Amino acid sequence: MRAYYVYCREHDISLSHAFVQPHASRFDELLEDGSISSCAARIVERNQEGIVVSGAFLLATQGVTTDEILVYPPASPYMPEEDSSRTFAFAVPNNLPGMRWICRESLAQGASAYDYPLSSRFDEMDTLVLFEDVLVPWERVFMLGDERLSMRFFQESGFHVHCGHQVLCRYVAKTEFALGILFYMAETLDRASYPSTIDKITEVIASFETLKSLLVASEAGAAPDRFGSMLPDRRPIWTANVLFPKMYPRMIELIQLLGGSSVIMIPSERDFASESSEAMERYLRGAGIDACSKTALFRLAWDLSSSGFGGRQTLYERFFFGDQSVVAGRLYHAFTDKEACIGKVKAFLRSKDE
Numbered sequence: 292m293r294a295y296y297v298y299c300r301e302h303d304i305s306l307s308h309a310f311v312q313p314h315a316s317r318f319d320e321l322l323e324d325g326s327i328s329s330c331a332a333r334i335v336e337r338n339q340e341g342i343v344v345s346g347a348f349l350l351a352t353q354g355v356t357t358d359e360i361l362v363y364p365p366a367s368p369y370m371p372e373e374d375s376s377r378t379f380a381f382a383v384p385n386n387l388p389g390m391r392w393i394c395r396e397s398l399a400q401g402a403s404a405y406d407y408p409l410s411s412r413f414d415e416m417d418t419l420v421l422f423e424d425v426l427v428p429w430e431r432v433f434m435l436g437d438e439r440l441s442m443r444f445f446q447e448s449g450f451h452v453h454c455g456h457q458v459l460c461r462y463v464a465k466t467e468f469a470l471g472i473l474f475y476m477a478e479t480l481d482r483a484s485y486p487s488t489i490d491k492i493t494e495v496i497a498s499f500e501t502l503k504s505l506l507v508a509s510e511a512g513a514a515p516d517r518f519g520s521m522l523p524d525r526r527p528i529w530t531a532n533v534l535f536p537k538m539y540p541r542m543i544e545l546i547q548l549l550g551g552s553s554v555i556m557i558p559s560e561r562d563f564a565s566e567s568s569e570a571m572e573r574y575l576r577g578a579g580i581d582a583c584s585k586t587a588l589f590r591l592a593w594d595l596s597s598s599g600f601g602g603r604q605t606l607y608e609r610f611f612f613g614d615q616s617v618v619a620g621r622l623y624h625a626f627t628d629k630e631a632c633i634g635k636v637k638a639f640l641r642s643k644d645e
């Protein structure tokens with residue numbers, strides 16, 4: 292792992308990652324001869340050169356545009372085995388023999404940055420990557436067989452904390468951007484001082500301030516770990532991981548609620564160059580803004596909230612760190628003040644006798 296880290300750093304290697312397997316890999320099929328068949332990813336052979344892997348992984352975002360991929364299916368927490376053919380972690384170049392990539396449809400509907408301000412520039416392709424008897428050389432195998440060790444690696448390396456800190460920076464940046472869109476929309480619609488607008492935007496201000504505070508708290512509580520890296524305080528980060536998958540879809544809903552029809556009545560760049568442009572200028576202008584500039588803003592609001600690209604973003608934020616119960620469990624089990632909280636309640640109940 293250390294050698295690979297240095298290799299990536301020195302050669303400027305970009306990586307996608309895949310932790311999850313397709314749904315079909317979770318079903319076991321009973322065959323006529325009584326045996327059980329499964330398409331779950333597994334090691335089919337170990338030889339002198341390395342391990343041979345078969346199976347499929349998703350959802351390697353940017354998979355086809357990076358140099359290499361890190362594959363690390365989480366081990367089963369139930370009855371961990373010491374030599375499971377389904378437990379491994381490795382990183383390989385994207386073009387090894389036997390690897391195949393299946394992409395979803397592109398969400399960039401066009402090339403114009405006016406018409407598709409986000410999707411034309413920022414669509415990150417999601418992929419399903421197939422391994423058909425792929426030989427992974429030993430120097431690229433980081434973990435093999437031992438499910439307990441595989442689980443410990445996630446915990447003891449501080450994976451979810453280091454990664455979560457970077458993710459929390461993203462939450463703050465995205466919330467600030469959504470807030471900017473909402474404020475600007477309210478101005479151009481001449482609704483900035485309506486109580487219903489203030490209610491909506493204040494919800495996002497509160498999210499923004501909460502996330503920034505959690506980021507500061509995670510840094511203020513940082514301490515060196517046993518490897519000598521500064522490890523941020525995990526509880527504020529995991530709190531943010533629980534909150535943001537609910538905050539983000541709500542921000543998107545608020546953009547739709549504030550904008551109404553303006554989020555969809557958004558002519559294209561070509562329309563503004565047509566014979567209808569004069570009428571559009573008259574009827575689609577906003578408060579203190581011409582129609583073409585106002586439409587640019589609302590095309591952005593649409594691309595973030597209502598286009599295919601926007602829908603994918605919302606799904607991404609809902610599932611980034613796994614499904615909600617997994618994310619909640621991480622914070623729940625890390626919460627060490629449970630006894631102190633219960634103690635306060637017990638002390639209060641006892642106080643009636645004093």
Ligand SMILES: Cc1cc2nc3c(=O)[nH]c(=O)nc-3n(C[C@H](O)[C@H](O)[C@H](O)COP(=O)(O)OP(=O)(O)OC[C@H]3O[C@@H](n4cnc5c(N)ncnc54)[C@H](O)[C@@H]3O)c2cc1C
Nearest residue numbers: 308309310311349350351352603606607610611612613614
């Ligand atoms: C846009 C996007 C990009 C992504 N990019 C990447 C990436 O680059 N790399 C990567 O590794 N992963 C990526 N992911 C995958 C992400 O890690 C997974 O979506 C996430 O772990 C959840 O897994 P799942 O999609 O299979 O959902 P599921 O596990 O199927 O969950 C879907 C729903 O089913 C419920 N559910 C699941 N199991 C049960 C059960 N046994 N009983 C009751 N309810 C259940 C869940 O609570 C949830 O509500 C991406 C996902 C999205 C949406």
